[in-house]
Amino acid sequence: MRGLLLAMSLLAANGIPAQNPTHGSVQKHVDRVWQAWDSEAQAWIELDTFWTHYAEREGGLTWGRGESYPDYSKVKELDTFLVELKQGPCLMQFFHNRWRRANDVQRWDDAFNEYAGCPHVFD
Numbered sequence: 001m002r003g004l005l006l007a008m009s010l011l012a013a014n015g016i017p018a019q020n021p022t023h024g025s026v027q028k029h030v031d032r033v034w035q036a037w038d039s040e041a042q043a044w045i046e047l048d049t050f051w052t053h054y055a056e057r058e059g060g061l062t063w064g065r066g067e068s069y070p071d072y073s074k075v076k077e078l079d080t081f082l083v084e085l086k087q088g089p090c091l092m093q094f095f096h097n098r099w100r101r102a103n104d105v106q107r108w109d110d111a112f113n114e115y116a117g118c119p120h121v122f123d
Contacts, residue, residue, distance in 0.1 A: 024050070024108025026115075034115055036108065047115050051091040051102065055080050065089065069099060078105075088116025 021027075021037035027044065028034050036050040037043075045053070055061045058080065063070040065082035069092075079094040080102065091102040101121060103112035112118060 024103075024106065024112075026109035026111035028111065034111065036112075047112065048089065051082065051089075054102070054106070055082075055091070075099075083117065083121060085117035085120055087120050090116060090118040090121050092121065 021044075023037060023039035025037045026034060026047070027037075034047050035044040036047050038045050038050055038053055040057070041053065058078075061082055062079035063075070063081040065084055067084050069083065070079075070081060075094045077094060077096075081092045081094075081099070082089050083092050092099045093102040093105045094100075095105045099121075101113055101118050102108075103110070103118070
């Protein structure tokens with residue numbers, strides 16, 4: 001069993017996809033390309049595209065994308081917004097009366113919180 005886990009770790013470290021990934025699993029390639037598994041598309045796609053697909057399936061980005069958050073009084077539970085920071089974008093979702101990273105609501109791979117602007121949305 002330990003040998004199998006080691007082999008899978010080595011494959012993932014070299015950018016070779018794991019077998020039977022779950023929706024929202026992330027793999028980081030050596031060439032700095034991050035991909036997430038989209039179970040509906042049955043494909044590894046870039047994280048920005050994963051966010052776009054998620055938003056489209058939920059009816060689109062409720063508040064679009066931009067540097068300033070929408071007016072708090074107009075936002076509803078589970079609304080989405082792609083915040084643009086100097087470090088890059090991060091998909092946000094309104095949940096329990098505040099904006100959260102979509103990953104913190106949807107519980108995709110924790111690596112989403114390290115990607116682009118996501119580590120900086122609360123600075």
